[in-house]
Amino acid sequence: MVAGEVVKKELDRELGIGEALTISGRVSVARMVSPQPPTVPFSPSQLASLDEALTLASRLTGLDFSVYLGGLGEDSRATAESLHAQIGPRASDAVLIAVSPGARVLEVVTGEESSRRISDRSCKLAVMSMVASFKEGDLSGGLVSALRMLSDQAGPAPKH
């Protein structure tokens, strides 16, 4: 073999469907795109309105609103509070809405600063509004209206 000579690599198997042997010897494979199943049963417009409600509520109040959708286990309150603790240093300002549609339970958890801004009574009011919507099967609508109610209760961010 001479230095600089191109070595052709022979393929030791048959080319499958969508495969092609390129000039350099590399096998180029085209794979079928399989559509991913939806991760949540929400339409894109519902997701967009939820995102807008979360962002607006957090920007207006200076609190960190977040929404958790998933299983909460046997003791839903303890799970929701441990989720709230996972937020870290900003947990004091955080308001967590944890919803378990499988167990039909929802929890609103406020931190030290956010509980000062949003009373438990206001949280209860938002919970009742969400329950009314969730009973009708409207998860995203209930979350959006609850975020609006909570941000109205908290009021604008204090200016120091």
Add this chain to the structure above:
Amino acid sequence: MNVAETLLVFALIPLAIYGVIALLTLWPKFARTPRYSPGQDWDYEPVWWTANPAGVGARPASGATAVDAQSVRTARGGARGSW
């Protein structure tokens, strides 16, 4: 008009019209995303949404340092409900 033509006009064409109308009415049902109805199982992965950081803007850094998150109880209030 022989038998074949009669069948074509009086059976096949009405059936085709029925089919098209049925397809038009059922199409939105097939095409839309699955919807949650109360009582059904929730087989989806858990999700946790927060506000878009670009939309929220700059936040004052919290004075507290990150401590062992699991051991400290941060919850002070809230409410619960079920449906």
